[in-house]
Amino acid sequence: xxxxxxxxxxTGVETTGHDWDGIExxxxxxxxxxxxxxxxxxxxxxxxxxxxxxxxxVTQATGGVLGWSxxxxxxxxxxxxxxxxAELTESLATVDLAVLDENGPLHDFAVSAxxxxxxxxCSQCHGAGAAGVAASGYPNLLDDDWLWGGxxxxxxxxxxxxxRNEEDGEARFSEMxxxxxxxxxxxxxxxxxxxxxxxxxxxxxxxxxxATLFVENCSSCHGDDGxxxxxxxxxxxxxxxxxxxxxxxxxxxxxxxxxxxxxPPWGERLGEAQVRAxxxxxxxxxxxxxxxxxx
Amino acid sequence: MNDNPPLFAPTxxxxxxxxxxxxxxxxWWILFATLGIYYLTPWIRWDRGPNLPDQAVxxxxxxxxxxxxxIEIWPHEFYFVAGLLIMAGxxxxxxxxxxxxVWCGYTCPQTVWTDLFFAVERWIEGDRNARIRxxxxxxxxxxxxxxxxxxxxxxxxxxxxxxAWVFYFADAPTLLRQLVAFEAxxxxxxxxGVLTATTFILGGFLREQVCIYxxxxxxxxxxxxxxxxxxxxxxxxxxxxxxxxxxxRAAVAEDVDSQGARVRYGAALDKDHxxxxxxxxxxxxxxxxxxxxxxxxxxxxIDIREGQQxxxxxxxxxxxxxxxxxxxxxxxxxxxxxxxxxDTPPTVPAPEGWQPTAAWRHVLRPRTIVYTLAWAAIGVALxxxxxxxxxxxxxxxxxxNPTFVTLSDGSIRNAYDLRLRNKHAxxxxxxxxxxxxxxxxxxxxxxxxxxxDVPASATVRQRIYVTARPQDPAAAVDHTDLRLWIExxxxxxxxxxxxxxxxxxxxxx
Numbered sequence: 080x081x082x083x084x085x086x087x088x089x090t091g092v093e094t095t096g097h098d099w100d101g102i103e104x105x106x107x108x109x110x111x112x113x114x115x116x117x118x119x120x121x122x123x124x125x126x127x128x129x130x131x132x133x134x135x136x137v138t139q140a141t142g143g144v145l146g147w148s149x150x151x152x153x154x155x156x157x158x159x160x161x162x163x164x165a166e167l168t169e170s171l172a173t174v175d176l177a178v179l180d181e182n183g184p185l186h187d188f189a190v191s192a193x194x195x196x197x198x199x200x201c202s203q204c205h206g207a208g209a210a211g212v213a214a215s216g217y218p219n220l221l222d223d224d225w226l227w228g229g230x231x232x233x234x235x236x237x238x239x240x241x242x243r244n245e246e247d248g249e250a251r252f253s254e255m256x257x258x259x260x261x262x263x264x265x266x267x268x269x270x271x272x273x274x275x276x277x278x279x280x281x282x283x284x285x286x287x288x289x290a291t292l293f294v295e296n297c298s299s300c301h302g303d304d305g306x307x308x309x310x311x312x313x314x315x316x317x318x319x320x321x322x323x324x325x326x327x328x329x330x331x332x333x334x335x336x337x338x339x340x341x342x343p344p345w346g347e348r349l350g351e352a353q354v355r356a357x358x359x360x361x362x363x364x365x366x367x368x369x370x371x372x373x374x
Numbered sequence: 375m376n377d378n379p380p381l382f383a384p385t386x387x388x389x390x391x392x393x394x395x396x397x398x399x400x401x402w403w404i405l406f407a408t409l410g411i412y413y414l415t416p417w418i419r420w421d422r423g424p425n426l427p428d429q430a431v432x433x434x435x436x437x438x439x440x441x442x443x444x445i446e447i448w449p450h451e452f453y454f455v456a457g458l459l460i461m462a463g464x465x466x467x468x469x470x471x472x473x474x475x476v477w478c479g480y481t482c483p484q485t486v487w488t489d490l491f492f493a494v495e496r497w498i499e500g501d502r503n504a505r506i507r508x509x510x511x512x513x514x515x516x517x518x519x520x521x522x523x524x525x526x527x528x529x530x531x532x533x534x535x536x537x538a539w540v541f542y543f544a545d546a547p548t549l550l551r552q553l554v555a556f557e558a559x560x561x562x563x564x565x566x567g568v569l570t571a572t573t574f575i576l577g578g579f580l581r582e583q584v585c586i587y588x589x590x591x592x593x594x595x596x597x598x599x600x601x602x603x604x605x606x607x608x609x610x611x612x613x614x615x616x617x618x619x620x621x622x623r624a625a626v627a628e629d630v631d632s633q634g635a636r637v638r639y640g641a642a643l644d645k646d647h648x649x650x651x652x653x654x655x656x657x658x659x660x661x662x663x664x665x666x667x668x669x670x671x672x673x674x675x676i677d678i679r680e681g682q683q684x685x686x687x688x689x690x691x692x693x694x695x696x697x698x699x700x701x702x703x704x705x706x707x708x709x710x711x712x713x714x715x716x717d718t719p720p721t722v723p724a725p726e727g728w729q730p731t732a733a734w735r736h737v738l739r740p741r742t743i744v745y746t747l748a749w750a751a752i753g754v755a756l757x758x759x760x761x762x763x764x765x766x767x768x769x770x771x772x773x774x775n776p777t778f779v780t781l782s783d784g785s786i787r788n789a790y791d792l793r794l795r796n797k798h799a800x801x802x803x804x805x806x807x808x809x810x811x812x813x814x815x816x817x818x819x820x821x822x823x824x825x826x827d828v829p830a831s832a833t834v835r836q837r838i839y840v841t842a843r844p845q846d847p848a849a850a851v852d853h854t855d856l857r858l859w860i861e862x863x864x865x866x867x868x869x870x871x872x873x874x875x876x877x878x879x880x881x882x883x
Contacts, residue, residue, distance in 0.1 A: 108383035110583060180820070208775025221779045221789075319784035319844070363819060365779065365789060365839055 193360025229368035239346035247344035395694025416541035423799035425830035474605030536569030601716035613662030668692035784844035
């Protein structure tokens with residue numbers, strides 16, 4: 080780049096002296112309003128820095144005299160939404176659950192609010208799609224099989240108090256004893272009988288032997304026909320749903336050293352309205368059961 | 375040479391003189407038409423029934439609808455807007471390749487509002503000379519009152535302009551009542567405020583600065599015009615050398631012959647005005663008398679005789695101004711005219727019988743025809759799409775987390791989210807069903823039957839369940855094709871959506 084300015088003969092305007100392979104630049108002055116606009120942006124910038132969070136310091140940025148923050152804005156938004164939903168929330172916390180689905184708008188509110196509650200609090204174990212994690216013993220909430228009952232009341236109770244936890248005195252509590260004192264053949268026979276209950280492949284002779292053992296040892300909780308008892312959370316052994324596997328080995332393992340799921344109580348943490356909301360959501364996932372009248 | 379050239383220069387004020395003529399009249403008509411459309415459109419009513427707004431043109435942001443007379447655009451039909459934007463782009467290419475910056479000169483909002491503001495300025499402060507005097511005059515009562523009156527009228531126009539904009543986004547009569555009663559949403563006042571300020575400043579003060587410094591189109595158009603494009607230009611070969619002529623004309627044919635060049639050209643153009651002009655020094659002059667009429671009327675403050683310039687918006691007012699002068703001095707019109715740069719005669723004087731290419735041949739060229747065809751093709755496609763689009767629609771999204779659920783009896787159940795769309799202006803009930811040849815069963819979440827009520831002009835999401843019994847083949851295999859039908863129980867219209875049913879095998883993926 081040469082450093083010689085000259086007057087461009089065509090336009091009569093001075094060049095900047097910059098030369099790129101013969102292409103020169105005219106030194107046309109900018110309009111003065113442009114300069115004032117530029118000063119204006121500087122003034123704007125100074126005002127902005129004073130009013131809003133701006134300079135990054137070691138742990139946080141300067142606050143700005145308006146005290147604005149994006150977190151504060153979110154908090155205000157949440158408060159605003161909570162306020163506008165206050166009436167619905169109040170109704171939800173007090174409504175008779177048996178008639179919730181007759182109140183369309185309140186039911187819709189409960190289900191959509193419950194979805195957020197579920198994603199925030201429940202999906203860590205039961206999965207974002209509520210399909211559970213069979214390998215870890217987290218039950219699938221989409222199917223029509225319920226250990227502790229699938230009516231809206233039942234679900235809400237389970238959510239409120241949890242299962243087999245130490246924190247809540249009303250938590251659903253029952254444990255299957257370990258049948259490790261039985262002979263190995265007896266274990267095998269019971270497992271074969273259990274498989275026979277749901278028509279899984281089994282040795283008929285061994286299963287028949289197990290049937291007697293089942294009546295002696297298991298039917299007090301699981302029932303003579305193996306259909307379980309929701310009062311004590313004993314699973315139905317005669318259906319197609321197996322939380323901890325349906326193989327001979329899996330059933331034997333559960334007999335010798337039973338594993339039990341634990342669920343924390345959510346009543347205090349979520350509050351009654353959110354407990355009911357998430358219960359309504361789970362109830363509407365496809366497996367919810369109707370309240371039996373007079374129950 | 376100045377050692378320190380100024381980095382910044384004050385803007386030269388421009389005082390365009392009043393002009394009348396064909397293009398000025400045309401521009402008035404376009405100004406009234408475009409401003410009329412802009413200000414009045416939101417007030418046109420259009421009856422769509424009790425559940426929908428009755429405003430002919432309405433952008434309903436809250437409900438995500440765009441209403442344009444009998445057309446209603448939903449968000450999923452945004453391709454109509456995209457198509458219109460492509461047509462607008464191609465239209466701009468077409469007009470620019472045929473007629474240069476005709477958009478800038480006649481219909482650009484900046485041009486139209488500036489033109490309106492100039493008219494106000496001329497009405498209050500007088501024509502060019504009066505305005506120059508006023509500009510140079512010291513501030514006194516008269517100057518202040520004239521300036522304040524002008525600014526007040528400008529501000530009124532600006533408020534109306536910003537005000538009209540918001541009426542496109544809400545029911546106009548309701549919003550007007552709210553605005554007057556100070557009950558309108560803040561965003562309405564803010565929008566009016568911003569648009570009032572931009573109209574006032576851009577139309578009243580920045581004017582040509584917008585075109586020169588802010589708008590990208592002057593740069594783009596340089597790539598869009600070609601030597602065959604009709605644009606506003608000066609016939610240099612006819613006008614030069616310019617100068618004030620001797621009042622006496624050399625009218626005799628012999629004299630004309632002795633002058634050679636000019637005569638032949640003039641004769642070719644117009645036999646009645648063949649006589650050349652002669653300067654006091656005896657030099658033969660061109661048609662330009664250097665009266666500066668073209669410069670004085672120019673809203674951009676340029677001299678068109680210097681050739682094509684980025685500043686020129688082709689408003690054509692210099693054509694009117696020059697034609698006026700040509701008529702007065704008895705020369706043919708069109709010294710400044712719509713012309714193509716390639717239409718310069720090969721020699722000056724022009725060879726015997728030379729004629730510029732006809733205007734229609736500049737407009738009708740392969741390039742403009744290709745643009746027109748592309749433009750029309752998209753237009754036809756949009757119109758066809760507009761007429762074949764259904765009034766009801768269904769989309770289905772299988773729930774994939776999990777892909778299927780095993781029920782107590784060993785049945786396999788899939789869940790789907792249906793979106794049922796009802797474009798009718800009244801609520802409709804839709805019956806949901808599977809195709810008749812399947813053994814799979816369908817159920818709706820939260821409903822005892824298979825009927826979903828969809829409100830007027832709304833979309834409803836409905837979770838549905840499809841179940842295969844354990845013995846059904848669909849329960850076992852990887853997946854089975856599935857077709858869902860919806861039927862509008864009022865009109866009997868049907869629509870369908872295809873999806874798949876996942877069986878137990880799909881778990882092995």
